Amino acid sequence: MGRVTAPTPVIPVPPADLPGTLGALRAAGHQYRTVKQELRDNLLARMRSGETRFPGIVGYDDTVLPEVERALLAGHDMVLLGERGQGKTRLIRSLGALLDEWTPVLPGSVLNEHPLHPLTPASRAEVAEAGDDLPIGWLHRSMRYGEKLATPDTSVGDLIGDVDPIRIAQGRTLGDPETIHFGLVPRTNRGIFAVNELPDLAERIQVALLNVLEERDIQVRGYQLRLPLDLLLVASANPEDYTNRGRIITPLKDRFGAEIRTHYPVDLELELALIRQEADLVAEVPEHVLEVLARFARAVRESPSVDPRSGVSARFAIAAAETVAGAALRRAGLLAATDTPGVRPEAAVARVGDAVSVTSTLRGKVEFESGEEGRETEILAHLLRTATAETFRAHLAGLDLSGFTALVEDGAAIETGELVSAAELLRQVGTVPGLAKVLDRLDLGDAPTSEEAAAAVEFVLEGLHLTRRLGKDVTDSGRTVYGGRG
Numbered sequence: 001m002g003r004v005t006a007p008t009p010v011i012p013v014p015p016a017d018l019p020g021t022l023g024a025l026r027a028a029g030h031q032y033r034t035v036k037q038e039l040r041d042n043l044l045a046r047m048r049s050g051e052t053r054f055p056g057i058v059g060y061d062d063t064v065l066p067e068v069e070r071a072l073l074a075g076h077d078m079v080l081l082g083e084r085g086q087g088k089t090r091l092i093r094s095l096g097a098l099l100d101e102w103t104p105v106l107p108g109s110v111l112n113e114h115p116l117h118p119l120t121p122a123s124r125a126e127v128a129e130a131g132d133d134l135p136i137g138w139l140h141r142s143m144r145y146g147e148k149l150a151t152p153d154t155s156v157g158d159l160i161g162d163v164d165p166i167r168i169a170q171g172r173t174l175g176d177p178e179t180i181h182f183g184l185v186p187r188t189n190r191g192i193f194a195v196n197e198l199p200d201l202a203e204r205i206q207v208a209l210l211n212v213l214e215e216r217d218i219q220v221r222g223y224q225l226r227l228p229l230d231l232l233l234v235a236s237a238n239p240e241d242y243t244n245r246g247r248i249i250t251p252l253k254d255r256f257g258a259e260i261r262t263h264y265p266v267d268l269e270l271e272l273a274l275i276r277q278e279a280d281l282v283a284e285v286p287e288h289v290l291e292v293l294a295r296f297a298r299a300v301r302e303s304p305s306v307d308p309r310s311g312v313s314a315r316f317a318i319a320a321a322e323t324v325a326g327a328a329l330r331r332a333g334l335l336a337a338t339d340t341p342g343v344r345p346e347a348a349v350a351r352v353g354d355a356v357s358v359t360s361t362l363r364g365k366v367e368f369e370s371g372e373e374g375r376e377t378e379i380l381a382h383l384l385r386t387a388t389a390e391t392f393r394a395h396l397a398g399l400d401l402s403g404f405t406a407l408v409e410d411g412a413a414i415e416t417g418e419l420v421s422a423a424e425l426l427r428q429v430g431t432v433p434g435l436a437k438v439l440d441r442l443d444l445g446d447a448p449t450s451e452e453a454a455a456a457v458e459f460v461l462e463g464l465h466l467t468r469r470l471g472k473d474v475t476d477s478g479r480t481v482y483g484g485r486g
Contacts, residue, residue, distance in 0.1 A: 014102055014138035022115050023132025025104055032116040034230050035099070035190055036075040042098045043072055054094045057087065058277060059270040060262070064091070067260045072098070076257025077213055077233040079198065079248070085313020086262040088236040092147075092194045095234065099141040103190065107137040110182055111189045111227070112144070119189075119227050144191030146184050150200040156208045159183045185212055189229050198235040199247050206249050209233070213255040239309070264301060264314065268294055274314055279321040283328035283348030286455050288391060288442045292352055293320045295387035300366060305379050310367035319365065320358045327354035327418070335421050346421050349451035351458045352388060353416060353480060359384055385466055392463030395441050403433035404460050405469055408483045414461065417479035422454035429457055 019025040033041070046053045047069075054065055068091070071078045080088040106113045106123055115136045118124045127134055148159065156162070161182040185193055195201070195209075213233055235256070237248060253259070265271040271294040279285075297317035300306055325348075332348040359380040368376055407414055407429055414428050429435075435453070438460055439445070444452050461482045464470040471485045 012140040012142065014140070018102060018138050019104070020135060021132060022127070022130070022134040022136055025115060025136060026132065030104065030116070032114055035192070035232050036072075038100055038103075039072050039095070039098045039232065040075065042100065043069060046098075053098075054091065055097070056277070057091055057094060058274045059265040060087075060091070063266070064260060064262055067258065071258035071260065072232075074257060077255070078258040078260055079235040079237060079253070079256045080260050080262055081237050081239060082262030083238060083264070083309075083311025083313075085311065085315045086264055087314065088262055089194075089196055091262070092192075092196075092234050092236065093145065095192055095232070096141055096145040099144055099191070101141055102138045103141070103144070104136050105139045105190075107135060111186055111229075112139060112191065114190065139190075144188070145194075146188030146191060147194045147196065148184055150195055150197045152200060152202060154201055154205055156205060157181075157183055159185050159205065160208050160212070161186060185209075185231070185233075186227065186229060188231055189227075190231065192232045192234060195233070195235040198237045203249050206252050210251055210255060213252070264311070268298065271298060271314075271317060275317050275321050278314075278318045279325075281321060281325040283325040283332070283350055284451075285321055285325050285328070285350040286442065286444065286452060288395060288459055289324060289350050289352055289355070289455065290321060291394075292355060292384075292388050292391045293317055293324065293358070295390050296320065296355070296358075296384050299383040299387050300380065303379065303383060305369055305372045305375075307367040307369055312366055316362060316365045319362055320355070323358050323361055324350045324354045327357055331419060331421075334419055346423075347449060347451045349422070349449070349455055351416075351455045352462050353418065353458055355384060355388075356381075388462055389466040392459070392466065396438060396460065396463060399437055399441065400434055401438075401460060401464060401469075403435070404429075404457075404464060407432065408470060411484070413481050413483040415479050415481050416458050416461065420479065422449075422451040425454045425457060426450055432457070 019028050019030070043053060053069070054060075057065065068078070072095075080091065082088055104115050106115055106118060106126070109120075109123060111119055113119050113123050115127065115134065118127050148154065161180045163180060198206070212229060233256075235248075265274055268291070272290060275290055275294060294317055297312060297314075297320065300316065301312040306312060328350040329348040331354075332346045335346045359377050363376045363380055366376070366380070368379070372379060414425075416425050435457070438456050439448055439453065442456050442459070444456055448456070461470060462472075465472040465482060468485070471483045473481045473483070475481060
């Protein structure tokens with residue numbers, strides 16, 4: 001077996017028509033701009049053209065994004081403050097798209113120095129000596145973003161830098177910039193650097209960022225290096241962290257120009273849009289099932305049994321949708337073993353009953369109040385039933401569903417469940433008066449597949465049970481039996 005090596009990152013290749021020397025760069029009329037000027041100019045250009053400024057960011061158009069834009073236009077470093085799973089990191093990473101696609105650099109410079117604005121004495125000497133004949137390189141914007149997840153073991157050397165003993169042994173002095181092995185922040189010079197979960201940094205490490213934010217220089221081992229670093233510093237934090245794990249020290253908070261509060265989706269449609277965008281679904285999940293999961297996530301978030309300080313991540317609803325899709329795919333796979341030759345195999349389409357597994361598999365994503373220990377699954381099951389009933393009323397209220405209740409008259413019953421095929425379920429119900437209107441209300445079209453029709457039938461049966469018009473039992477084999485309320 002051969003040695004396993006890490007994959008080499010794909011570095012974009014600059015176009016051939018970009019200037020290759022400092023003289024050609026000047027002749028092309030290139031003007032040096034700071035990172036914040038670059039972000040401001042490109043943001044304004046997108047505003048004027050009507051282009052999407054932050055693709056993939058859902059639910060923040062009227063709240064968070066205007067504040068982010070004001071901070072960028074003002075040239076402020078910023079901290080995003082909000083509970084887990086509110087898209088803080090996604091928003092921060094999207095800022096890189098506002099940088100120029102290509103920017104000139106001095107080849108080999110660990111600080112990404114601009115040919116028209118060299119920082120270190122060695123680079124200034126190189127530019128002065130070579131003049132217009134100096135070869136230059138080009139850096140893609142994807143390489144101008146740096147990120148560090150703050151952890152208690154993060155050191156000053158990781159973020160800022162440290163003395164390189166090998167270079168000292170080679171005869172360089174401690175005050176020489178060439179003696180320093182630079183950390184993540186200086187190496188992201190002329191770019192955007194993000195610190196996720198900033199309060200988790202030890203206070204002495206946060207102090208090291210003070211000069212970077214205000215004076216734009218760095219201090220290593222008592223030696224001050226006058227390097228006018230050019231970057232946008234963005235941090236994220238959870239309000240709970242201020243008391244539970246750490247805090248942002250006051251002088252550092254003061255140096256951020258903007259503190260922006262994030263939030264969960266404010267309404268159901270935004271929650272649904274987020275699930276549709278982010279969930280990687282391995283099977284078809286009808287809209288009414290997605291809506292049940294979106295309402296479920298919102299109900300969990302608002303429940304008094306759940307710790308509001310930790311929040312309920314948007315990833316909860318996304319994972320729920322993926323789990324339900326996985327349950328549908330499992331059913332299709334298991335039923336394939338009993339397929340009749342020549343008959344179309346069962347397609348993977350999720351039903352509302354598939355959501356039951358979510359209450360056990362996703363409870364670890366929720367922090368409950370201390371008094372609810374041992375009742376976690378029970379609480380989630382109740383909230384799921386509530387979300388299903390609300391979705392049922394939202395779509396089918398006022399519809400005549402007597403045809404479905406008539407199915408269980410005189411002691412008859414309808415069996416469904418995890419491994420009941422669509423064909424078996426539809427055979428039990430036969431031709432039901434009102435089914436066409438149900439399919440229309442659920443946006444399943446004029447010609448739904450048998451699996452989609454079965455999903456609609458199961459949703460109606462569950463809704464009638466939750467509104468006390470049908471009885472329900474679960475057998476030892478896991479099948480669900482709907483019958484009369486006698």
